[in-house]
Amino acid sequence: MRTFSYVRAASPGEAVGLYRPGAAYLGGGTNLVDLMRLGVAAPDQVIDVTGATGDSISESDDGGLRIGAGVRNSDLATHPVVRERYPLLARAVLTGASGQIRNMATVGGNLLQRTRCPYFQDTGMPCNKREPGSGCQATAPGADTEHLAILGHSPSCVATHPSDMAVALTALGARVRLAGPDGDRWVEMPGLHRLPDDTPERDTVLHPGELITDVELPPPPDGRSTYRKVRERASFAFALVSLAAVLDVGPDGRVRDLRLALGGVAHVPWRAHIAERAARSLPATPETFARAAGEELRSARPLPGNEYKVTLARNLIVAVLEELAP
Amino acid sequence: MENAEVTRVTVIVNGEPHAVVVDNRTSVLDLLREKLGLTGSKKGCDHGQCGACTVLIDGRRANSCLALAVAQDGAEITTVEGLADGAGLHPLQEAFIRHDAFQCGYCTPGQLCSAAGMLTEAGPSAVTDDLTADPSLTPGEIRERMSGNLCRCGAYVNIVKAITAMAGHDGSQA
Numbered sequence: 001m002r003t004f005s006y007v008r009a010a011s012p013g014e015a016v017g018l019y020r021p022g023a024a025y026l027g028g029g030t031n032l033v034d035l036m037r038l039g040v041a042a043p044d045q046v047i048d049v050t051g052a053t054g055d056s057i058s059e060s061d062d063g064g065l066r067i068g069a070g071v072r073n074s075d076l077a078t079h080p081v082v083r084e085r086y087p088l089l090a091r092a093v094l095t096g097a098s099g100q101i102r103n104m105a106t107v108g109g110n111l112l113q114r115t116r117c118p119y120f121q122d123t124g125m126p127c128n129k130r131e132p133g134s135g136c137q138a139t140a141p142g143a144d145t146e147h148l149a150i151l152g153h154s155p156s157c158v159a160t161h162p163s164d165m166a167v168a169l170t171a172l173g174a175r176v177r178l179a180g181p182d183g184d185r186w187v188e189m190p191g192l193h194r195l196p197d198d199t200p201e202r203d204t205v206l207h208p209g210e211l212i213t214d215v216e217l218p219p220p221p222d223g224r225s226t227y228r229k230v231r232e233r234a235s236f237a238f239a240l241v242s243l244a245a246v247l248d249v250g251p252d253g254r255v256r257d258l259r260l261a262l263g264g265v266a267h268v269p270w271r272a273h274i275a276e277r278a279a280r281s282l283p284a285t286p287e288t289f290a291r292a293a294g295e296e297l298r299s300a301r302p303l304p305g306n307e308y309k310v311t312l313a314r315n316l317i318v319a320v321l322e323e324l325a326p
Numbered sequence: 327m328e329n330a331e332v333t334r335v336t337v338i339v340n341g342e343p344h345a346v347v348v349d350n351r352t353s354v355l356d357l358l359r360e361k362l363g364l365t366g367s368k369k370g371c372d373h374g375q376c377g378a379c380t381v382l383i384d385g386r387r388a389n390s391c392l393a394l395a396v397a398q399d400g401a402e403i404t405t406v407e408g409l410a411d412g413a414g415l416h417p418l419q420e421a422f423i424r425h426d427a428f429q430c431g432y433c434t435p436g437q438l439c440s441a442a443g444m445l446t447e448a449g450p451s452a453v454t455d456d457l458t459a460d461p462s463l464t465p466g467e468i469r470e471r472m473s474g475n476l477c478r479c480g481a482y483v484n485i486v487k488a489i490t491a492m493a494g495h496d497g498s499q500a
Binding site for chain 1: 448
């Protein structure tokens with residue numbers, strides 16, 4: 001590991017003021033410290049922001065919730081308001097990582113964690129995300145593509161975003177507050193993360209030095225919601241495919257509102273707008289759900305070896321919506 | 327070679343304050359094992375995937391391999407050496423012995439610290455049906471909550487029994 005200076009920031013303003021190119025913000029460290037040990041990240045300055053951003057959760061005037069970026073994942077998942085009014089968020093966070101890691105990991109850090117693409121994490125391999133212009137081993141013949149993207153990928157990068165929490169926040173339409181050298185701004189989800197195009201080194205729309213200070217949830221949506229994660233073992237594994245879903249069905253049995261976000265399929269938490277539009281106003285039946293899922297996945301371009309994800313995503317959407325339908 | 331950046335920190339380990347100068351790259355695990363001579367916490371994977379390094383930091387279980395020592399100034403750390411009060415064993419340690427909950431023993435310090443932390447954590451887990459309820463610690467709940475601790479000997483069946491006994495659900499005293 002490369003040596004680095006360490007400094008603790010007491011406020012977002014101080015953190016941003018300390019930032020310079022080559023520095024990294026440190027939250028719980030569960031991803032960054034590992035990447036530094038692997039040689040994937042090599043900051044020369046580490047700015048500890050665990051005391052800089054808020055670590056509390058409060059109800060906002062409009063009936064939503066404001067979550068400090070320094071809140072630990074376990075505290076978010078067990079907060080009474082989150083458990084009662086945003087069950088898909090509580091469940092998404094609880095399916096992520098392990099009890100130890102959830103105790104350490106922060107909300108801001110969770111959103112900014114890097115892909116677990118095996119070629120990104122192996123400094124002996126070419127990777128356009130780690131080393132722009134070096135190539136993509138994940139698209140080479142015989143590559144291990146099991147966990148890689150089927151939607152929105154580019155010739156330069158087929159990585160997926162690993163967060164469960166971000167998938168739930170994307171379905172909920174959360175917004176993220178940023179502090180930066182040019183002042184504060186808000187970014188909506190979806191919209192925080194970006195597709196790889198030919199600059200996969202940029203995971204998000206954050207500018208250099210910008211820091212997530214808060215996440216704000218709108219009031220809970222009408223209808224029923226949940227998060228379901230499909231993985232290779234029962235616990236402590238990243239998603240093959242996951243789904244955050246909100247379904248509101250009117251008294252006439254028709255879909256009044258639908259929100260779907262898929263995890264494990266793209267460089268971003270994938271909001272399934274096409275499926276949402278396709279199902280709206282139609283009877284809340286398995287046929288409607290299957291047609292909507294099919295339309296969303298028509299643009300899927302699986303890689304050799306991960307074709308299974310298209311079927312899995314389709315079946316997951318139908319199964320979860322059937323469970324949520326009255 | 328660049329000069330290593332160092333920082334002076336004070337950590338309270340098993341109730342005892344230690345003022346140490348650490349290389350900023352040092353993990354809490356390496357600080358405990360290499361500098362403080364507390365080799366109970368084990369290095370399994372060094373990537374947060376196996377749980378053998380689990381300790382309690384300010385009362386909460388954490389992977390000490392992923393925590394930078396420099397970021398823990400003022401923290402209270404409890405390792406397996408500090409679980410017991412005095413010369414006797416901690417009730418969890420007694421339960422692990424009674425229920426034959428280990429074979430080679432390498433993962434055991436992490437299992438013990440993880441279980442000790444887990445038993446203080448309220449609220450639902452990923453396998454809890456009703457997220458608003460505080461579920462009782464069934465074997466299924468224990469397995470989910472302990473999934474961050476691997477045991478390559480496969481002693482899981484008896485680890486769950488020992489923790490169940492500790493949680494008081496089979497009526498026996500650990």
